[in-house]
Amino acid sequence: MSDNRPVRYIEDDGTIVYRASGLGLCDRIYVALDEGMTPMAFPEWFQAVLNEGTAMEDNIRQAFVEEHGEDVVGDQELVELEVMDGVVIRGHIDGRLAGGELWEGKKVRPSGWEAFKRKGVEWHKNYPMQVSVYMHAIGATGLFFTGGLYDPENEEIIETYTHAYPDPPINLLGIRKRIAKLEGLINGDKAAMDVACPSTPDFPCPFYYLHDDDAPEPKERVADEEIAPVLQTLADWEAEKKPLASEVRALDKKIKEAKLGLTGWYEANGLEVGEETRITAGDDTYLVKVLDVVRKGYTVEAGGYTKVTVKKEK
Secondary structure, eight states: OOOOSOSEEEOTTSOEEEEGGGTTSOHHHHHHHHTTOOOOOOOHHHHHHHHHHHHHHHHHHHHHHHHHOOOOBOTTOEEEEEEETTEEEEEEOSOBOTTSOEEEEEEEOGGGHHHHHHHGGGGSTTHHHHHHHHHHHHTOSOEEEEEEEEETTTTEEEEEEEEEESSOSSOHHHHHHHHHHHHHHHTSSOOGGGSOOOSSOOSSOTTGGGGTTTSOOOOOOOOOTTTHHHHHHHHHHHHHHGGGHHHHHHHHHHHHHHHHHHHHHHHHTTOOTTSOEEEEETTEEEEEEEEEEEEOOSSSOOEEEEEEEEEEOO
């Protein structure tokens, strides 16, 4: 559902509305909007990235449903959370489960996939506040935060990974403090340029032109004989690596499937998890270890995964 309204606006009846998806943005944006400054449109490349996410959301949702056996309903349902008298936060959720959990799906490009699997909802600074607002608004009993690995070449989701949270990452008091701070800045005596923003400005930012004077100029340096060939070789290697990315992703998918098969064989044959086993296959011998790795919880539900390593014995 497209909504081109700014991250903060005032309705005809005087209600102040914040958009949940924008609460992680820098403070200067909000003051600039109140001063009547005009935000810039997103660059075409970034809008294309956003469009990919919209197009892939149904695929990510379906993958979650098939894996977990839980229906997700309420796609793009409008939710609202009142945080101060006459001030509300609104947004559209990706869905909810019958048990009362919130479901959110995010498309992730290959460059961010490993970071998403490590960080979950904290992968992007906007997400903790956004999903917390949604959870408080609907009284959610938990959150399933699913990422879908997007293959740009084939324009499809090739893998999903879900983080489970029992509680909102940010409590209601934290959300109210965020809104109170922004309202204080907007109604205070500071101009937009007097309000702090990230030392490395966000990009793309609708008011990126306000950061031009803040951004330091790159330092100039002439490479010496020692580092010049390193720079040139590194650049060449990076260029060679780029077209191989799709091949690596395809191999990763095959490796994952093979490891799942090996894990199943391991369990079916009663082999001990955690111990290295020497297995002979034809003329070769392999050292195999299947290990259950425990992931500690951090407001996120504790969980884990199975790690499989295989190497040919010399």
